[in-house]
Amino acid sequence: MNERDAIHDGTVYANSDILKTANVSKLLLSGKSLEQLLLEDHREVAKADENNVWYHKKISRESAESILQEGLQKQGDMSGLFLIRDSTVSSNDFALSLVCKGKIFHFQVQQTCECFYRIDDGPIIHGLDKLVTHYTGMANGLPTKLSSFCRGSIPPSTCRKFGPNNLLHRAVLEGKKDVVKRILAYSTCPDVNAKNKIGSLALHDAAFHGYYEIVAQLLDRGADVKIKDTNGHTALHRACVANQPRVVELLIKKGRSVTSERCSQTGWVPLHEAAMRGHINCIKVLLENDATPFPRNDDKLTPLDLAKTYGRRECINHFKNYEIHDMQTKQADWFHAELDRQGAMQMFEFHGMREGLFLIRPSKKHFGWHVLSLCHSRAAFNYEIRNQDYEGRLVHFIDDGPYLLSLEHVVYHYTRQMDGLPCMLTASLNSTQRVIEVIVPRAQTSDNSYPRPISQPDPPGLPPRPTDDLYSAPNKNNPTTPEPVTPPVPAGPIPNRKPADAEPQQTNLTMIPLSKIKRGSELGQGEYGSVLKGTLITHKGTFRSEKIDVALKTFHDGSVENANSFLAEARVMQSLQHACILSLLGVCEGPPLMLVEEYVPMGSMLDFLLDHEEKIDVKTDLYLWAAQIANGMKYLETQRLVHRDLAARNILLKDMKQIKISDFGLSRAVGTESDYYKATHGGRWPIKWYAPESVNYGQFSHASDVWSYGVTLWEMFTFGEPPYGEMKGIEVVQYIEHGKRLLKPDRCPQTAYGIMLKCWSWKAEHRPQFLDLAKHFDEDPEYASIHDLLRQASRRE
Ligand code: AMP
Numbered sequence: 001m002n003e004r005d006a007i008h009d010g011t012v013y014a015n016s017d018i019l020k021t022a023n024v025s026k027l028l029l030s031g032k033s034l035e036q037l038l039l040e041d042h043r044e045v046a047k048a049d050e051n052n053v054w055y056h057k058k059i060s061r062e063s064a065e066s067i068l069q070e071g072l073q074k075q076g077d078m079s080g081l082f083l084i085r086d087s088t089v090s091s092n093d094f095a096l097s098l099v100c101k102g103k104i105f106h107f108q109v110q111q112t113c114e115c116f117y118r119i120d121d122g123p124i125i126h127g128l129d130k131l132v133t134h135y136t137g138m139a140n141g142l143p144t145k146l147s148s149f150c151r152g153s154i155p156p157s158t159c160r161k162f163g164p165n166n167l168l169h170r171a172v173l174e175g176k177k178d179v180v181k182r183i184l185a186y187s188t189c190p191d192v193n194a195k196n197k198i199g200s201l202a203l204h205d206a207a208f209h210g211y212y213e214i215v216a217q218l219l220d221r222g223a224d225v226k227i228k229d230t231n232g233h234t235a236l237h238r239a240c241v242a243n244q245p246r247v248v249e250l251l252i253k254k255g256r257s258v259t260s261e262r263c264s265q266t267g268w269v270p271l272h273e274a275a276m277r278g279h280i281n282c283i284k285v286l287l288e289n290d291a292t293p294f295p296r297n298d299d300k301l302t303p304l305d306l307a308k309t310y311g312r313r314e315c316i317n318h319f320k321n322y323e324i325h326d327m328q329t330k331q332a333d334w335f336h337a338e339l340d341r342q343g344a345m346q347m348f349e350f351h352g353m354r355e356g357l358f359l360i361r362p363s364k365k366h367f368g369w370h371v372l373s374l375c376h377s378r379a380a381f382n383y384e385i386r387n388q389d390y391e392g393r394l395v396h397f398i399d400d401g402p403y404l405l406s407l408e409h410v411v412y413h414y415t416r417q418m419d420g421l422p423c424m425l426t427a428s429l430n431s432t433q434r435v436i437e438v439i440v441p442r443a444q445t446s447d448n449s450y451p452r453p454i455s456q457p458d459p460p461g462l463p464p465r466p467t468d469d470l471y472s473a474p475n476k477n478n479p480t481t482p483e484p485v486t487p488p489v490p491a492g493p494i495p496n497r498k499p500a501d502a503e504p505q506q507t508n509l510t511m512i513p514l515s516k517i518k519r520g521s522e523l524g525q526g527e528y529g530s531v532l533k534g535t536l537i538t539h540k541g542t543f544r545s546e547k548i549d550v551a552l553k554t555f556h557d558g559s560v561e562n563a564n565s566f567l568a569e570a571r572v573m574q575s576l577q578h579a580c581i582l583s584l585l586g587v588c589e590g591p592p593l594m595l596v597e598e599y600v601p602m603g604s605m606l607d608f609l610l611d612h613e614e615k616i617d618v619k620t621d622l623y624l625w626a627a628q629i630a631n632g633m634k635y636l637e638t639q640r641l642v643h644r645d646l647a648a649r650n651i652l653l654k655d656m657k658q659i660k661i662s663d664f665g666l667s668r669a670v671g672t673e674s675d676y677y678k679a680t681h682g683g684r685w686p687i688k689w690y691a692p693e694s695v696n697y698g699q700f701s702h703a704s705d706v707w708s709y710g711v712t713l714w715e716m717f718t719f720g721e722p723p724y725g726e727m728k729g730i731e732v733v734q735y736i737e738h739g740k741r742l743l744k745p746d747r748c749p750q751t752a753y754g755i756m757l758k759c760w761s762w763k764a765e766h767r768p769q770f771l772d773l774a775k776h777f778d779e780d781p782e783y784a785s786i787h788d789l790l791r792q793a794s795r796r797e
């Protein structure tokens with residue numbers, strides 16, 4: 001691509017001025033030594049920069065004042081004497097120290113974005129050099145305009161807009177790699193990152209013209225890939241503008257160029273440049289090197305949008321067929337389905353607010369969205385991860401950041417680049433609060449140290465801005481009635497996994513071959529298919545085999561939305577071992593896909609309550625079952641599992657002395673059943689068993705399981721009556737909100753009803769814990785015999 005093309009695109013790289021004076025090679029041929037040329041060049045550059053040596057690096061306010069005092073003594077009492085120094089307060093800012101009528105004033109020169117500066121409410125100016133020029137021309141709010149300066153040095157290239165052309169700039173534009181190599185070898189070589197008269201670095205020009213070897217040499221000498229030209233372009237942008245795929249690869253691999261670096265004027269990343277121009281090979285290189293496929297510019301347009309606008313067919317197809325690769329990160333390491341903002345904060349505090357520590361949790365404000373909680377500068381920041389449909393895919397994004405194709409993709413992206421966050425994600429907390437270090441191959445990271453805050457983080461020390469705090473901050477109109485949101489799809493138990501469970505792949509899920517299973521009669525109809533009685537043939541030693549009764553829960557084709565997540569939940573079930581929890585013996589791939597469970601001869605407790613009321617003694621049987629359920633749930637709590645579907649229908653009776661809690665873990669992968677409220681997102685909800693926070697915010701916890709436990713107790717003491725009778729789900733929600741609760745069943749002792757009422761406390765923290773409930777049953781003399789029965793039951797297992 002030539003210069004005219006660049007201009008045609010609106011990207012002006014007018015180097016003709018430099019080229020006129022260039023020809024370093026000719027000068028060399030004419031007999032001048034390179035050493036001589038470099039010395040001459042050095043003098044010329046210094047002369048051209050004579051008016052730019054007002055920079056005094058990192059000196060204190062007091063040092064600045066004594067330098068200015070000294071200057072005043074030398075030059076006489078004059079207004080407008082100044083110097084510029086690094087800000088002592090903020091690393092990207094500067095300070096202007098200025099004399100006016102014998103007094104010294106100090107002004108913060110604030111960086112508004114990379115290489116753009118302003119003083120107070122004054123104009124935003126590109127480059128410190130241009131800011132000085134501006135205030136030399138007019139005071140514009142300062143007590144006086146700048147007139148002369150105390151001599152220091154020239155400011156760093158990163159903060160100036162232009163600079164004088166030097167020998168290196170000229171040699172690079174000629175494309176003579178040998179001459180460039182020789183220049184770079186001299187100690188008198190110009191600053192490799194110096195800007196030229198049009199604000200370009202040598203690297204920018206080398207990248208634009210595709211001078212591969214020169215780019216490599218410049219990188220070796222410390223050329224900074226982050227510095228932008230006057231168009232706001234990095235070298236990588238330039239290589240993409242000019243269709244230089246080899247250089248693109250070199251800049252990424254050798255120079256660790258950041259593919260997500262945005263043009264300061266337009267928000268375009270290099271991929272936008274390539275897509276708009278139809279430079280398919282650059283696009284391929286960028287995507288192969290981990291560029292995120294759907295970044296958005298300041299107009300919220302992706303490269304695909306631009307490719308469409310400009311009719312770049314090949315590029316469009318490439319983006320549309322983009323397949324997400326293995327993200328090398330898994331939800332078990334950072335996803336917390338139950339956690340709220342405060343919980344996240346507590347976890348972070350426990351781990352010393354380690355920089356870059358993060359986790360992801362569901363948003364309480366918007367169903368289906370998530371929140372990235374991140375530690376930075378010893379404060380917690382919360383970023384909302386939204387999602388929406390884009391080109392037929394569900395994409396996730398933080399503020400105006402890139403569209404990412406999954407939560408894993410979000411984590412993958414921000415573990416490699418800040419891209420607007422205050423820091424990169426460096427370590428996650430899993431649900432057992434274990435810190436999982438993020439391991440990123442060095443070549444894939446970048447500290448892209450020009451953060452672009454997309455969700456303005458709170459200053460350290462202040463409590464973070466709420467993003468999802470409906471739960472802790474009820475809505476203004478009604479402080480006690482939080483705004484209901486779309487109910488979430490039940491997500492099944494969330495394993496707060498211990499190290500062994502943290503990697504589901506490593507948990508041995510017993511796969512049972514179909515040949516070892518004999519299918520028998522139907523026991524009942526489950527939510528997902530029929531439940532059959534079956535026989536499992538197990539081998540004991542070489543010759544002996546044993547047949548055991550099993551229940552086979554079959555899954556009809558199409559009912560398992562996600563076989564993988566179904567198997568993950570099965571793994572969780574299999575890891576549980578307790579007398580009061582139904583055992584999963586294994587999974588048979590079938591077809592049909594089956595869960596092989598321990599057989600529980602008396603079937604569902606709800607059916608038994610309904611069918612055999614006369615056989616049930618309130619004081620012995622119901623109390624025993626209530627105690628056993630509390631103990632089973634207490635065990636789940638120690639395993640940090642939330643059941644989410646505790647109800648009489650999901651309790652099985654092995655015999656009159658032993659219940660089994662079943663049906664946890666599957667409600668997300670599959671499911672329809674009449675007790676489930678149909679949520680807009682396709683799930684069904686047992687809303688009458690749900691705590692208010694579960695209904696309103698999709699918040700599930702051990703405390704919400706306690707609410708459901710109270711409803712289960714009510715079912716038991718009414719011998720299977722449907723809770724809330726004919727009331728509809730929404731009526732139940734209002735009934736609860738008005739402080740009303742299920743009435744005391746006729747045959748229910750007051751103590752048991754008292755426990756139910758406590759379970760239905762509006763505030764989760766006022767409800768008893770399973771630990772308390774189990775203790776209560778254990779310690780209450782009324783239940784003394786139950787305690788023994790429980791122990792016997794445990795021994796029988
Ligand atoms: P579910 O899909 O769990 O609702 O099961 C439907 C019905 O199948 C239950 O109401 C029970 O009667 C029966 N059932 C389920 N699991 C078992 C089991 N492990 N042992 C015996 N019967 C079962």
